[in-house]
Amino acid sequence: MLRTLVSAALLLAAPIASAATLAVTVRNARGAPVRDAVVYAIPEGREVGPANQTAVMDQKNRTFIPHVLPIQAGTAVKFPNSDDIRHQVYSFSSAKTFQLPLYTGTPANAIVFDKPGVVALGCNIHDRMTAYIVVVPTPHFATTDKSGRLTLASLSAGKYALQLWHADQRSDPAPLPVTLTSGEQKQIELVAR
Amino acid sequence: MIFRSFQTKLLTLMIAVLVLLQAATLIAVHVAGERTMRTSLGEELRVGSRVLDQILSERGRQLSDTVRVLASDFAFREAVASADRPTITSVLTNHGSRIAADAAVLISLEGPVVADTLNGRLVDKSFPISRLIREAEARGESSGIATFDGRPFQLVVVPVLAPRPIAWVCMGFEIDETVLKEVRRLTALDVTLAIAGANADGGFLITTLPTESRRDLLSTARRIPVSKDRDQSIRLGDEMYQGLWHPLQTADGSRIHTLLQRSVADAARPYRDLEVKIFVLSTIALIVALIAAMFFARGVSRPLERLAQGAQRIERGNYADAVDVKQRDEIGRLAVAFNEMRTGIADREERIRYQATHDALTGLPNRVLFLDRLAQTIAGAKRPGDTVAIIMMDLDRFKEINDTLGHHFGDDLLKEIGLRLKQTLRETDTVARLGGDEFAVTFYASERFTAAEMAARLTRTFEAPFQLASVSIEVNASMGIAICPDHANDAETLMKRADVAMYDAKRTHSPFMTYEPGRDEHSLRRLAILSELRNAVARDELVIHYQPKIDVKSDKAVHAEALVRWRHPVHGILSPDEFIPLAEQSGNIGMITKWVLRRAIMDCGAWNAAGLHLTIAINLSVLDLFDAKLPAYIDELLAEARLSPSKVVLEITESAVMKDPTYALRILSDLKNRGVALAIDDYGTGYSSLSHLKRLPVDELKIDKSFVVNLRDASKDDILIVRSTIELGHNMGLKVIAEGVENAETWRILKELGCDMAQGYYVSPPLPIAEFQEWLASRARIARNRSSAPSMSA
Numbered sequence: 009m010l011r012t013l014v015s016a017a018l019l020l021a022a023p024i025a026s027a028a029t030l031a032v033t034v035r036n037a038r039g040a041p042v043r044d045a046v047v048y049a050i051p052e053g054r055e056v057g058p059a060n061q062t063a064v065m066d067q068k069n070r071t072f073i074p075h076v077l078p079i080q081a082g083t084a085v086k087f088p089n090s091d092d093i094r095h096q097v098y099s100f101s102s103a104k105t106f107q108l109p110l111y112t113g114t115p116a117n118a119i120v121f122d123k124p125g126v127v128a129l130g131c132n133i134h135d136r137m138t139a140y141i142v143v144v145p146t147p148h149f150a151t152t153d154k155s156g157r158l159t160l161a162s163l164s165a166g167k168y169a170l171q172l173w174h175a176d177q178r179s180d181p182a183p184l185p186v187t188l189t190s191g192e193q194k195q196i197e198l199v200a201r
Numbered sequence: 202m203i204f205r206s207f208q209t210k211l212l213t214l215m216i217a218v219l220v221l222l223q224a225a226t227l228i229a230v231h232v233a234g235e236r237t238m239r240t241s242l243g244e245e246l247r248v249g250s251r252v253l254d255q256i257l258s259e260r261g262r263q264l265s266d267t268v269r270v271l272a273s274d275f276a277f278r279e280a281v282a283s284a285d286r287p288t289i290t291s292v293l294t295n296h297g298s299r300i301a302a303d304a305a306v307l308i309s310l311e312g313p314v315v316a317d318t319l320n321g322r323l324v325d326k327s328f329p330i331s332r333l334i335r336e337a338e339a340r341g342e343s344s345g346i347a348t349f350d351g352r353p354f355q356l357v358v359v360p361v362l363a364p365r366p367i368a369w370v371c372m373g374f375e376i377d378e379t380v381l382k383e384v385r386r387l388t389a390l391d392v393t394l395a396i397a398g399a400n401a402d403g404g405f406l407i408t409t410l411p412t413e414s415r416r417d418l419l420s421t422a423r424r425i426p427v428s429k430d431r432d433q434s435i436r437l438g439d440e441m442y443q444g445l446w447h448p449l450q451t452a453d454g455s456r457i458h459t460l461l462q463r464s465v466a467d468a469a470r471p472y473r474d475l476e477v478k479i480f481v482l483s484t485i486a487l488i489v490a491l492i493a494a495m496f497f498a499r500g501v502s503r504p505l506e507r508l509a510q511g512a513q514r515i516e517r518g519n520y521a522d523a524v525d526v527k528q529r530d531e532i533g534r535l536a537v538a539f540n541e542m543r544t545g546i547a548d549r550e551e552r553i554r555y556q557a558t559h560d561a562l563t564g565l566p567n568r569v570l571f572l573d574r575l576a577q578t579i580a581g582a583k584r585p586g587d588t589v590a591i592i593m594m595d596l597d598r599f600k601e602i603n604d605t606l607g608h609h610f611g612d613d614l615l616k617e618i619g620l621r622l623k624q625t626l627r628e629t630d631t632v633a634r635l636g637g638d639e640f641a642v643t644f645y646a647s648e649r650f651t652a653a654e655m656a657a658r659l660t661r662t663f664e665a666p667f668q669l670a671s672v673s674i675e676v677n678a679s680m681g682i683a684i685c686p687d688h689a690n691d692a693e694t695l696m697k698r699a700d701v702a703m704y705d706a707k708r709t710h711s712p713f714m715t716y717e718p719g720r721d722e723h724s725l726r727r728l729a730i731l732s733e734l735r736n737a738v739a740r741d742e743l744v745i746h747y748q749p750k751i752d753v754k755s756d757k758a759v760h761a762e763a764l765v766r767w768r769h770p771v772h773g774i775l776s777p778d779e780f781i782p783l784a785e786q787s788g789n790i791g792m793i794t795k796w797v798l799r800r801a802i803m804d805c806g807a808w809n810a811a812g813l814h815l816t817i818a819i820n821l822s823v824l825d826l827f828d829a830k831l832p833a834y835i836d837e838l839l840a841e842a843r844l845s846p847s848k849v850v851l852e853i854t855e856s857a858v859m860k861d862p863t864y865a866l867r868i869l870s871d872l873k874n875r876g877v878a879l880a881i882d883d884y885g886t887g888y889s890s891l892s893h894l895k896r897l898p899v900d901e902l903k904i905d906k907s908f909v910v911n912l913r914d915a916s917k918d919d920i921l922i923v924r925s926t927i928e929l930g931h932n933m934g935l936k937v938i939a940e941g942v943e944n945a946e947t948w949r950i951l952k953e954l955g956c957d958m959a960q961g962y963y964v965s966p967p968l969p970i971a972e973f974q975e976w977l978a979s980r981a982r983i984a985r986n987r988s989s990a991p992s993m994s995a
Contacts, residue, residue: 128365
């Protein structure tokens with residue numbers, strides 16, 4: 009109930025107040041920037057709309073591209089095969105278990121990831137091909153670039169639970185509560201463990 | 202005793218040296234081998250432990266790879282991802298058996314075991330060997346050794362990737378004998394793996410040792426101290442091992458020990474083989490050296506032995522056989538020298554033997570050899586009728602010849618005589634020179650050829666004069682014959698008897714005499730006399746008998762001849778013939794002559810003092826002529842007796858004068874100058890030449906009685922000799938005296954022949970002084986009576 013009220017307030021305030029921006033830098037314990045880390049902000053007390061988007065996890069040169077693909081839960085992801093060899097994409101992750109038997113081209117049906125969680129992707133005949141689809145329950149997410157930076161834009165003012173994920177982390181860190189005011193340009197440093 | 206021969210000595214020394222050397226070599230090899238063996242054995246064991254580690258580590262890696270491949274199997278992953286325990290358990294069993302894993306466990310990333318093939322024993326518990334998980338988390342995989350269910354396992358932990366790790370799968374592989382055998386195959390070491398106290402019966406143990414050793418090991422295992430990485434000796438049954446404890450690195454901290462060991466005998470085998478080879482080679486070398494030494498020693502000792510035998514032969518007096526050594530080395534030279542020495546000794550001994558048995562001068566056998574031959578000849582005469590004769594021979598007047606003509610001449614004469622005798626004799630006869638001028642002959646006599654015939658033959662050899670160095674001389678010999686078995690049965694006695702016979706011959710002026718049984722005693726008497734003669738003067742045993750010499754014309758006793766007699770306490774009165782020659786031979790004649798001179802001159806002095814005007818005649822021996830003090834002595838005596846020298850006549854035999862005419866002349870002249878008259882005695886028996894006689898300062902000649910004794914009208918020869926002698930003497934102004942007048946006829950003849958004086962039994966025998974004086978007195982009475990009577994014709 010409370011969450012519904014907050015999100016309603018945010019929605020009401022949106023047109024009036026300008027959106028806030030959150031710039032996040034992710035470093036590891038040694039202070040080095042961490043690439044391909046996913047940071048996503050879950051609004052507190054507000055519903056988020058369903059995701060009606062599609063995403064693409066391409067396979068080129070025996071590599072999943074992108075390596076990390078954050079998506080909002082409910083997003084359908086296409087797995088086109090841009091190589092001229094076959095791949096067999098699979099996931100034994102609990103968030104989404106599937107497999108695409110050896111194929112070329114783009115399978116007709118995209119796969120919908122409706123459950124938040126991390127889906128580790130692999131190709132059964134190319135052990136080195138790995139990729140992650142990070143299914144988050146929010147549309148506010150981004151991936152760090154090679155300097156460990158990302159920006160979450162168009163955030164309405166309000167409270168958020170800021171979550172960090174990257175492939176090497178042993179467990180999910182506790183979410184960082186962040187409150188954004190209207191039009192606020194906030195900068196946050198996160199340490200990946 | 203043991204080292205009696207040179208050969209044995211050499212061989213023993215050789216063996217000793219070789220055995221010592223080879224024993225030393227063997228011991229050195231053995232000790233070095235043992236040390237090397239121990240060291241290399243220790244090294245082997247350490248290498249073996251590293252190999253064991255390596256093999257286990259390699260096995261772990263291989264197992265890891267295998268398990269990793271297995272874990273990436275899609276179906277496996279799918280099954281694991283299913284999160285359905287029975288499914289997971291079955292896939293673990295299934296896939297585990299694919300790679301022959303003995304156990305498989307799936308562990309969640311969070312820790313608890315998800316499933317296992319051990320009947321779920323570990324499920325929901327945390328994995329007991331957490332270290333492996335930690336290591337796998339750090340390195341992506343891990344492997345290690347651990348004890349599981351009391352058994353050694355090699356465990357591998359790898360992640361199950363999907364593609365991110367979703368779980369750990371651990372597969373266990375028991376370390377069994379195959380592993381150990383692999384180590385053994387590579388290292389030739391026996392490997393034992395033991396887990397102490399892992400279960401109730403004392404431990405787990407697997408080994409590559411044979412079953413029985415395994416039992417021994419089990420029973421001794423508890424007593425084997427586990428000293429890490431240190432060699433130790435282990436006895437299993439009868440076999441010695443060298444062992445090394447090597448603990449394995451375990452993941453769970455459990456104590457798993459490996460014991461690497463090797464049979465010492467096994468390791469030592471190459472060394473033993475080497476030792477055996479060296480021993481065999483040593484033995485062969487020893488045998489070869491022994492054979493060589495034996496040959497060498499034989500080469501030395503054989504000839505030495507032969508030399509020794511040769512020396513023994515020489516010792517026994519056998520010089521005939523040369524030592525046969527053909528070598529050209531020192532021993533050969535020794536043998537040559539030895540043989541030269543042998544012939545040298547033989548020659549020398551022959552020479553010595555010859556010298557010992559032969560007379561150096563004549564080369565005839567000497568007395569020794571003669572006695573020997575004689576004994577042999579006697580021994581050889583075994584048959585009855587065989588007679589052995591010896592003839593002893595003594596040269597007459599040899600001493601005179603020697604003294605007169607010199608020793609060289611005498612020697613040459615003896616040689617010549619020896620030669621003649623030898624030529625006269627038969628092969629089987631033996632002639633020897635016994636010494637001086639004595640020769641002897643021995644021979645077999647028979648009826649066909651008697652000893653006397655032999656003696657006659659020998660006598661004939663002296664008939665021809667000996668022509669030596671431009672001097673011609675006649676020599677006579679007196680011979681005595683003795684015959685075996687008639688006179689004696691042994692050589693010594695036979696010689697003695699022949700000697701007696703020879704003296705008889707000499708005494709009787711016969712060429713030879715045969716021994717007469719019993720004559721022996723005479724010879725013994727001679728010897729006794731000879732020894733007693735010295736004392737005769739001191740004991741006053743000598744006496745003088747006087748024999749008158751009658752002036753044939755006046756019939757008066759004008760001279761008295763002093764004749765010495767020996768009143769021997771045992772033999773009675775001895776005539777001068779019996780002892781004077783002995784006195785001359787023994788050198789006592791001077792003493793006797795002096796005694797006679799003193800007594801006779803004293804007596805004569807007394808007679809003259811009493812008015813008896815007699816001249817005393819005294820005989821001098823040939824030796825007296827060589828006494829230079831004699832004239833002075835006579836002076837003393839004359840002075841003492843107050844006697845005129847003209848009352849003394851000294852009689853010297855013709856042969857005595859002839860012995861050294863020059864010297865005799867000097868002495869005689871000396872005496873003559875003192876006024877003493879001189880007479881030549883025994884005239885006619887010698888060889889005095891007239892010219893010689895003429896030079897002598899003599900006053901009288903005494904015709905030898907041998908011419909006078911048989912003087913009768915019938916014996917014209919004797920009359921002729923006597924007459925010519927008397928005429929000769931008168932022509933030279935000498936008075937002539939005849940000895941041995943025994944009857945009236947002789948007296949008459951002498952008177953007719955104009956002989957000056959006569960002496961003999963017809964007138965008077967030699968008488969003791971008292972009787973002589975009595976005779977003188979009675980004769981004086983007769984003379985007084987005859988002055989009235991016309992003549993005397995007694």
